[in-house]
Amino acid sequence: MSVTTLPSRGVALRQPNWIARLFDYKPFLIVMCLAPAIGLLTVFLTYPLGLGVWLAFTDTTIGQRGIFIGLENFQYLLKDPLWWNAVFYSVFYTGIATIGKFALGFWLALLLNNHFPLKSLLRAIVLLPWIVPTVLSALAFWWIYDPQFSIISYLLVDVLHIRSTNIDFLGTPWPARFSLIAANIWRGIPFVAISLLAGLQTISPSLYEAAMLDGATAWQRFRYITLPMMMPILAIVMTFSIIFTFTDFQLVYAITRGGPVNSTHLLATLAFQRGIAGGELGEGAAIAVSMIPFLVFATLFSYFGLARRKWQQGEAND
C-alpha cells in the first residue's frame, strides 16, 4: 500500500515542477534568457548589416532582385561629385560640430560643477534640447533660419542695426552648412555637458586642494588635474558623439534636405535620397557602406588617441 502510494506522491510533487526544473537547469536558462535579446539583434541588426554589405555589391532596385555586379557601385561613387561633396561635408560637419560641442559642453559642465542655488533644476533644464525629438527642434531651427522672418536677422537688422539686409541662412551653400552645424552643436551640448559633469564629480577635491597649496593657477589646475582625470570619459563620450554626428540624418533632412544645390548632403541623407526615395537600393547601400571605414577610423582615432594619453598621464601621476 505504502509502496504504491509513495512513488505516485513523488510524481504528483514533481509534475508541476517539471517546467520549473527545466528552467532551473542553468544552460537552458541561460539560452532562454539570452534568446530574446540575441534573437532581436541578430534578425534586425546583424543580418541587415551583412545584407547591406551584400546589397552594396548588387544592382538591386525597389521591386527587383539585383545581381552581383562587383565593385561597380563603388566605382560609380568614386566618379560621382555628389558623393565626394557628401564625404567632404560629412567630415567637415563632424569635425566642426564635435569641436564646438566639446568646447562648449565642457565649459558648461565646469560651470554646472559649481555650487549655486537651483542647481538640480538648471541641470534638468539644460538637458531639454537633447530629449526633445530632434526633428521637432530642427523645425524650430528651420523657422529661426527663415529667409524673411528669421528672428536672428530681425535682431541684427532692426534691433542692433549691425546689418542692413536679412541673412540668407539656408539659401546659399556656406551659410547653410554653418547653420546646420550650429543646430547640431545646440542639440549636442547637453549630452556632452551632463556626461562630463558626471566625470567631473568623480574627481577628488583633495587633488585641487593640494594643487592650491602648491600655488597652481586656475588654468594649471584645469590643465594638469581636470583634463587628465577626464580623459577616459572624454574618450568614450567623444567616440559616441563622432559616430552619431557623422551618421546624422534627421537635422539635415528636416532643415535643408541636402539643398541648396546638394551642398549640405551628408552621406546618410544621400543614401536615403538614392536608396529609398530614388529606389536604387544597391547604390544607397553602397553609400551607407562607404561610411563604415570613416566610422572605424574615427572611433579608433578618438578612442585610442585619448585613451593612450590617459594611460601616459596615469603612469606619470602614479
Next chain:
Amino acid sequence: MTDVAAQPGNSNVASATPDTMAWDSRARRVMMIYLPLACFVLILLFPFYWMAITSFKPNAELLNYKQHNPFWISSPTLAHIKHLLFDTAYPTWLKTTMFVAIGSTFLSLFASTLAAYAIERLRFRGSPYVGLGIYLAYLVPPSILFIPLATVIVQFGLFDSPMALILVYPTFLVPFCTWLLIGYFKSIPYELEECALVDGATRLQILRRITLPLAVPGLISAGIFSFTLSWNEFIYALAFIQSGANKTVPVAILTELVTGDVYQWGALMAGSLLGSLPVALFYSLFVDYYVSSLTGAVKE
C-alpha cells in the same frame, strides 16, 4: 550662436590667470559663473520659447515684425492648435507614436532584463564577450542599417505597419538597456540571491522576487530612456511607414504638414510643441532617474 557663447570664454580664462589664490568675490562669481550660465540657458531654451510663442500667435502677428514685437504675443490664439487637432490626423499620429513607443519599450525591457540577468548573474563561460557584443551593437548607427532593414521589413510583410517599428527599435534600445541593467544588477549584493538559493527558490523565482524588485530604479531609467528614444526615432519611421495614418509624430509633421511653398509656421510649431510635450512631461517626472541613467551609462 557660437560667437555669443565664445566671448565670455575668453574673458573667463583671461580673468582667471592673474590672481592665483582665488577667494571668489561676489562680482567675480557673477562674471565667471552666472553670466555664462545665463547665456547658455538663454541659447539652449530660446528655440523652445520661439516654438511656443509661434504656436499661439495669430498669422497677422507672425509675419509682421514691424508693427508687433516678435518676442511677445499681443493677442494669443488657439487657432493653430485647433487646426492641428481637428483638421489634420494629428491625434492619430499621437496615438500611433504612443503605441509604438510603449510597445518597443516593453519589448526591449523584457529582452534586456533577461539578457542582463544572464550575463551578470548566471555567469557562464564567455558571458563577458556576449556583453561586449551587445554593447558593440549600440555602435552600429541606424543610418547604415535602414536600407537593408527596409528590404528585411518588406520580406516579413511588415512594411507600412507600426509593428515593424516596434520590432526594429529594440536594435538600439536593447544594447543600451542591457548595459544599464548590468550595472544595476552588479550593485545588488549576491548574498541575497545565495540565501534564496539555499531556501530552495528557483532561478526564475529569484529573478522575480528578489533581483527585479531591487532593480526597480534601473528598470525605470531604462524604461524612460527607451520611451524617449523610440518617441524621437526618425529615420526608420520615415523609411518603413508610407500611409499617413500610420506615421509617427516627427515623421508626420515633416511630411504631412509641410505642404506647398507657403509654410504654415503656426501649425508646424504647434505640432512640434505638442509632439515634444509628452517626452518633456515624462522627463520632468523622472528627471533624476534620467540624469543618473545617462551618467551611469557613461561611467560604465
